[in-house]
Amino acid sequence: MSTVLPAPSQPSSWWDKLHLDLFLLAGLFLLAGIGLAILYSAGGGDMKLVGKQGIRLTIAFTSLFLLAQVHPKTFYRWSAVMYGVGMVLLVAVLLLGDIGKGAQRWLDLGFVRFQPSEFVKIFTPLMVARFLSDRPLPPQAREIALAGLLILVPALLIAKQPDLGTALLVCSSGFAVLFLAGLSWRLLIALIVGGAALLPLAWHFMHDYQRDRVLMFLNPEQDPLGRGYHTIQAKIAIGSGGLSGKGWLAGTQSHLEFLPEPSTDFIFAVLAEEFGLIGCLSVLVLYLAIIGRGFVMALQAQDTFSRLLIGSLAFTFFVYVFVNVGMVAGILPVVGVPLPLISYGGTSMVTLLAGFGIMMSLHTHRKLVPS
Amino acid sequence: MTQFRLKNPGLEKHLFVNRITAAAVVIVLLTSGLIGRLIYLQVIGHEHYAMLARDNRVKIAPLPPARGLIFDRAGNVLAENISVYSLEIVPEQVKDLQNTLSRLQAILPINGEEIQRFKTQLKRHKPFESIPLKLRLTDEEVARFAVKRPFFRGVDIRARLIRHYPFRELVSHVVGYVASISEKELKQLDAAEYRGTSHIGKTGVEKFYEKHLHGVTGYAEIETNARGRELKVLKEVPSRPGKDLQLSLDIRLQAIAYEALGEHNGAVAALEPASGKVLVLVSKPGFDPNDFVSGISRQKYRDLQYSSDRPLFDRSIRGAYPPGSTIKPFMGLAGLNYGVIDAHHKLHCPGYYQLPNNRHRFRDWKKWGHGMVDLHDAIAQSCDVYFYDLAHNLEIDRIHDFLARFGFGAKTGIDLVGEKPGLLPSRKWKRKRFHQVWFPGETVIAGIGQGFLQATPIQLARAAAIMGNRGMIVTPRIAALEKTHEPQHAAVLDNIPKNDWQTIIDAMIAVVHGPRGTARRLAKGIDYHIAGKTGTAQVFTVKQDEEYKAKEVQKKLRDHALFIAFAPAEAPRIAIAVLAENAGHGGSAAAPVARKIMDAYFRMAQ
Numbered sequence A: 001m002s003t004v005l006p007a008p009s010q011p012s013s014w015w016d017k018l019h020l021d022l023f024l025l026a027g028l029f030l031l032a033g034i035g036l037a038i039l040y041s042a043g044g045g046d047m048k049l050v051g052k053q054g055i056r057l058t059i060a061f062t063s064l065f066l067l068a069q070v071h072p073k074t075f076y077r078w079s080a081v082m083y084g085v086g087m088v089l090l091v092a093v094l095l096l097g098d099i100g101k102g103a104q105r106w107l108d109l110g111f112v113r114f115q116p117s118e119f120v121k122i123f124t125p126l127m128v129a130r131f132l133s134d135r136p137l138p139p140q141a142r143e144i145a146l147a148g149l150l151i152l153v154p155a156l157l158i159a160k161q162p163d164l165g166t167a168l169l170v171c172s173s174g175f176a177v178l179f180l181a182g183l184s185w186r187l188l189i190a191l192i193v194g195g196a197a198l199l200p201l202a203w204h205f206m207h208d209y210q211r212d213r214v215l216m217f218l219n220p221e222q223d224p225l226g227r228g229y230h231t232i233q234a235k236i237a238i239g240s241g242g243l244s245g246k247g248w249l250a251g252t253q254s255h256l257e258f259l260p261e262p263s264t265d266f267i268f269a270v271l272a273e274e275f276g277l278i279g280c281l282s283v284l285v286l287y288l289a290i291i292g293r294g295f296v297m298a299l300q301a302q303d304t305f306s307r308l309l310i311g312s313l314a315f316t317f318f319v320y321v322f323v324n325v326g327m328v329a330g331i332l333p334v335v336g337v338p339l340p341l342i343s344y345g346g347t348s349m350v351t352l353l354a355g356f357g358i359m360m361s362l363h364t365h366r367k368l369v370p371s
Numbered sequence B: 001m002t003q004f005r006l007k008n009p010g011l012e013k014h015l016f017v018n019r020i021t022a023a024a025v026v027i028v029l030l031t032s033g034l035i036g037r038l039i040y041l042q043v044i045g046h047e048h049y050a051m052l053a054r055d056n057r058v059k060i061a062p063l064p065p066a067r068g069l070i071f072d073r074a075g076n077v078l079a080e081n082i083s084v085y086s087l088e089i090v091p092e093q094v095k096d097l098q099n100t101l102s103r104l105q106a107i108l109p110i111n112g113e114e115i116q117r118f119k120t121q122l123k124r125h126k127p128f129e130s131i132p133l134k135l136r137l138t139d140e141e142v143a144r145f146a147v148k149r150p151f152f153r154g155v156d157i158r159a160r161l162i163r164h165y166p167f168r169e170l171v172s173h174v175v176g177y178v179a180s181i182s183e184k185e186l187k188q189l190d191a192a193e194y195r196g197t198s199h200i201g202k203t204g205v206e207k208f209y210e211k212h213l214h215g216v217t218g219y220a221e222i223e224t225n226a227r228g229r230e231l232k233v234l235k236e237v238p239s240r241p242g243k244d245l246q247l248s249l250d251i252r253l254q255a256i257a258y259e260a261l262g263e264h265n266g267a268v269a270a271l272e273p274a275s276g277k278v279l280v281l282v283s284k285p286g287f288d289p290n291d292f293v294s295g296i297s298r299q300k301y302r303d304l305q306y307s308s309d310r311p312l313f314d315r316s317i318r319g320a321y322p323p324g325s326t327i328k329p330f331m332g333l334a335g336l337n338y339g340v341i342d343a344h345h346k347l348h349c350p351g352y353y354q355l356p357n358n359r360h361r362f363r364d365w366k367k368w369g370h371g372m373v374d375l376h377d378a379i380a381q382s383c384d385v386y387f388y389d390l391a392h393n394l395e396i397d398r399i400h401d402f403l404a405r406f407g408f409g410a411k412t413g414i415d416l417v418g419e420k421p422g423l424l425p426s427r428k429w430k431r432k433r434f435h436q437v438w439f440p441g442e443t444v445i446a447g448i449g450q451g452f453l454q455a456t457p458i459q460l461a462r463a464a465a466i467m468g469n470r471g472m473i474v475t476p477r478i479a480a481l482e483k484t485h486e487p488q489h490a491a492v493l494d495n496i497p498k499n500d501w502q503t504i505i506d507a508m509i510a511v512v513h514g515p516r517g518t519a520r521r522l523a524k525g526i527d528y529h530i531a532g533k534t535g536t537a538q539v540f541t542v543k544q545d546e547e548y549k550a551k552e553v554q555k556k557l558r559d560h561a562l563f564i565a566f567a568p569a570e571a572p573r574i575a576i577a578v579l580a581e582n583a584g585h586g587g588s589a590a591a592p593v594a595r596k597i598m599d600a601y602f603r604m605a606q
Helices: A023-041 A047-069 A073-098 A116-133 A140-160 A164-180 A185-205 A208-218 A227-241 A269-301 A306-327 A347-365 B009-044 B044-052 B098-107 B113-121 B139-151 B183-188 B202-206 B210-214 B251-260 B297-304 B322-335 B375-380 B384-394 B395-403 B427-434 B442-444 B456-466 B498-513 B592-605
Strands: A098-100 A101-108 B058-063 B077-089 B133-136 B155-164 B178-180 B199-201 B218-224 B231-239 B266-271 B278-284 B348-351 B373-374 B531-537 B560-567 B575-581
Touching: A023 A047, A023 A269, A023 A347, A047 A347, A073 A116, A073 A140, A073 A306, A073 B384, A116 A140, A116 A164, A116 A347, A116 B231, A140 A164, A140 B266, A140 B322, A164 A208, A164 B009, A208 A269, A227 A269, A227 B009, A227 B044, A227 B178, A227 B384, A269 B009, A269 B133, A306 A347, A306 B009, B009 B044, B077 B098, B077 B139, B098 B139, B133 B155, B139 B155, B183 B375, B199 B202, B218 B575, B231 B373, B251 B266, B251 B278, B251 B395, B251 B592, B266 B456, B266 B531, B266 B592, B322 B348, B322 B375, B322 B384, B322 B456, B322 B498, B322 B531, B373 B375, B375 B384, B384 B442, B395 B427, B395 B442, B456 B498, B456 B560, B456 B575, B498 B531, B575 B592
Parallel strands: none
Antiparallel strands: A098 A101, B058 B218, B077 B133, B077 B155, B178 B199, B218 B231, B266 B278, B266 B575, B348 B373, B531 B560, B560 B575
8 A cells, every 4th residue: 555656647648538547447347357256156156146247347337437537526516416416315215215125225216216325425425525625624613513414414314214334334434534634633532432422322223123233243142043143154154264265166155055145245255265365365455455546546636625535435445345344254243235346236336436436537637626 | 713714735735644644554454453353263263163164064943933822811712823734845955846846736636726825935935944835734645745755855744833713703803813924024024033933913913912922933953964954953942932812802702792793794892891801802794814824815815805794804993983872971971061061951852953044954863853851861862953952062172172081083002903093073173184164064963973973893882981980091901911910090081070970871871771761672681780872873874855764775875783881880890882784773783782792791700
């Protein structure tokens, strides 16, 4: 992460007109390729699953490409509108959303079904970055309070659906902006301590299944049949992988129906079982390289808005990885956060790559907002 | 203060570099944590976990608990679990399902309905769960399959406990039934708690007390071979069976009530006024709940659903009917309470009633009228004109407020799911519902329980109980749980003097025991006092110049017969509401049902 790579320099070559970042793109492609290979194994050699995922990846990379072409000014100008629309959609979901898997997340417009909370994952940091970059930094109490409100409103609306994983991601992306904007350390520590003190209160507002997950995280062996089952089986899968793994398609845990959800949230366990510690470390390093490149892009940005947004999106990418791997490895409670670009599933992948598209746009269009 | 701050790009850039560095440090630290954890699992713990994985031929199988039984107050079993042999398939272990099904059909009688049911369950089953194809195999069928068993991989015979309701249609609504867990329910359930459980309470007590009856799922660690065949049980945490549930219901009284309704559809609710314990809760016709347990066929379900007798409809707590004249005692009490009348207030009944400046005649059921009547006579003989006038003077909002105190217009809070609140109209309600003003004529007919006013049989029984209690409010209870054994907080309708209660109750006694009471035939050979009130609820509106002739009106449009009562009138031990649909007059069709139940109940107590 310490290597500072030079930004694409010579303007006006055909490559520059594409507004892409070669390093990032290469990293993302590599990751997606690895993801498909693991998915093939996790799905028990089912090409259908891989095909579907391939289509999703195509859509996601297309949205990355398209968003990279959009001028940063547009993001800057429309941030408030997008944020507003996002909030309206979130309320709409609570009022009339479809019930999928016991939670209201989907909005059905007749021709498409989508999860507004996914958009909000981008709209929130966008809005907070815009709000803070318009004002002198570091932010003062009033600005911090308002920014906090901008973050907590969507986070609470999403938590109510209930979708704890996404709420967590929205929160962390918003607070990443605040942190990067210079939120004072003292306040940060106060917030963390205060948050810890509020935990019992949060407990009070949790759904039963959310409480169960926390309890099971604290003591999985207590209920090997149901809620703790995921955690125990994932641990066995990871541990049995050892240093170099059992080899591709040779995992026993994942193939003998012991590991639940092997192709979605728990796919990291398949990776760990079949490719061992070496495989895990390689993938983690790849993730870190992508995040590092994001940070470099943030440092090279020429205005505060771009800096904050790029930095926050890169940091959020890390949160995905950390929460997912931490959950599979049994050091964090089970929250529904996918492993980026590897877990099977559509919407979150599109949002992720859309985020990278925005990062590339901000990075490759120079001289942005006269702030 | 903030107005004087300016943006300082240099400072902001510097600050940002600091923050990115800090974020990078956090990321490195957290990632190290992850890597540390992975090293712990994959290097240090590798052997341990590798061994576990090798031994992960250990399957964890759920042991579903036996569902709690349901008894009536005398200990008769209303819902039990019986053991049956069923032919089951684990779809994951079958290569060609279609072929297997047709081969099975060749040796066992499996009909299309069973195949259909199997396929529905197949769509939403959990992986490696065995799905019943044919329930209740005979011994011969079991033997016939056993011979061929080696040729059917993934197919086996299992002993299953299934729910059985020995009294069938007698308690079909109140006890309810269990049936296969639906997709929707699956999403709302605790998946772990219901692993291995296939059925869940859908209606009645079975649904309301689901948690109580279900029990706690256990599990067994079973060693299997590489193919998944079970070899031996390593460890077993037994399930904890669901708790039994005793109801206050009496199946003998229930049967008497069902029988006594004769050819009529209807509902009967009876409870102990002092405790609210429900003794009878009948909705007729019922249906056989056992059909639902093993998965009802589409045809059978359609028949039940579209039958004009509406057997699936629980009339006792969901049927909202005009209370008819059974409302009169409460109306009379309202008159006394608001000082609109006193016990001696008299009125001449010419057989009809007219509002001032209006030609519309509200008719009395007795064409030539009741002559001079006071409150006592008006209740005993069920004079309509007296109550038209009383209601008109009370006005609808006071009627609303007073009847609400007896629980009209609100759910009784009985321990069953799906109760309806009936309807207690007011000016405000009509404005909100129809955007219309209230008409005086609507108040007049409310006086005899017609018009908008609607009540469920359980509401009527409870109102009768409150009357019999002289104001003590009770909540109907089906289950006799420890908790509900405690005496309820005796909420009492205050501000109603003893004399007023006695005036009304004396009149209700005269309904049965008085020489001109509308239910005087009930008094024959009786050795206790019943306080009651007959009612007839119009289903069909008679035009101004026509006459209602029961025989000429189609059966479906004939009046509903109603009767509410409590006995012994002096210190009631039972309060009853009877509704007989399309049965005509309450005194002749509904009242005898109540008498039969009371006789039996008092005989039992001796």
